[in-house]
Structures are given as structure tokens and as C-alpha cells.
Amino acid sequence: MSKIYGTDENKVKALDNVSFSINKGEFVLIVGSSGSGKSTLLNMIGLLDRPTNGKVFIDETDTTNLTDDKISSFRNKKLGFIFQFSNLLTDLTVLENVLLPREIAGTSDSAEKNAIELLKAVGLDDQINKRANKISGGQAQRVAIARGLINNPSIVLADEPTGNLDSVTSEKIIQLMKLMAKKLNQTFIVVTHDRQHFGDVDRIITIKDGKAFEGNLPSEMGVLA
């Protein structure tokens, strides 16, 4: 796919004929310098925006011609999002924040139990009834991870999930994401400037000037066809 922002002299080719597939259960890092097109790519995969040319297939569904309603429900059922800033609703409690995507999807009896389990997994079961403005940044990011996983998404998309954290907390968050990926066999696609903290991952894709390459060093990179 390609993505062009703007028109005429303001045209920016943010993605230039990028093509690859990611297998179920893979933990994939997307790396590359600022402005290279990483967030654009994630926004396309996450169906938050549409490519100018090309197609996004998710679980063999061609998402190109889905209506906006279908896209929203698809996104809500299949995809989980974790962003650099946790974007919690500060008037709600930790538990209520985690439950939000579930409420949009339609609640079920097990929702609260699942949310508490996830909060346990991220080490926050003692904070569930605190308001989201009364917790630390690292705790908020862990709440955001629990929220990103509450609908049991088959694909989790994270855009610099540790961009805003100290290195000790980053390390914990990264280990947590890797653990959850293994435990739930979820696909993780993570944009990061923090490559070394991630240790072993299944795959690294480097974005450079809107093009995608397999591998993380110029000498290791192979062009993705």
C-alpha cells in the first residue's frame, strides 16, 4: 500500500509501496527514524485511516470496501491499541477505564472478572478502584495495556508504548507485553525507538522514507517485495 497526505505542493508520500504479511502470534517491531512513516503504517493496519493505494487484509478479510460501521466493529472485535500516552479517562477508575472497550463491544457477565485478571497480570490489582488521575505514569501505561487487551484482540498494535517511561518501567512493560503475547497467542505489532530493550523478538521491520525493509540494520536489511 501507499499513503499520500495532502495535495499538490504539500504532498507527502508517507508510505511508498509497502507490502508484507505478518503471521498470527508473531511479535513484530517496527523501527525507523522520526518521520519515516511508522505511525502511518500502524494507522493503516489498525484501520484508523485508509491507504491512498493498496489494501489491508486482516484474517483474510479485505478491509478496503467495508463501511465505516463495519470497520468500527471489526476494529473493536479484532484489534487492541496501546499508545505512547495512556489516554485514560481521568474521571473514571482504573477498572472502569479497562472496561471501556468492552462496553463499546457490548458487555458480558465475565467482563469485570476478565478486567480484574488483566489488572492482576499487569500488577495493579490493588489499584482497581483508584481514579485514573491518582496513579503514576508507569501505572497508567500498564492500565492502558490491560485496556488494549480486554476484548481479547487477535492483533495488538502499540505505537511507542514505552516512549514516555523510564528505562526500568519500560523494561517491565516490554516483558509484560511479551508474556501476554505468548500466553494468549496474540500478534503484537509494536512501533518503538527502544529496540534494545525488547531483546529477542520474532521479527523486525525497518521503515525508511516510507519504504519497508526486513531486519534492523542496513547490512541485515532485505527489501520486502
Ligand SMILES: Nc1ncnc2c1ncn2[C@@H]1O[C@H](COP(=O)(O)OP(=O)(O)OP(=O)(O)O)[C@@H](O)[C@H]1O
Ligand atoms: N495527518 C498528516 N498530514 C500530513 N502529513 C502527515 C500526517 N501524518 C504524518 N504526516 C507526514 O508523514 C510522514 C510520516 O509520518 P509518521 O507520523 O508516520 O512518522 P513516524 O515514523 O511515526 O515518526 P515519529 O517517530 O516521529 O513518530 C512525515 O513526513 C509526516 O510529516
Ligand SMILES: [Mg+2]
Ligand atoms: Mg510516530
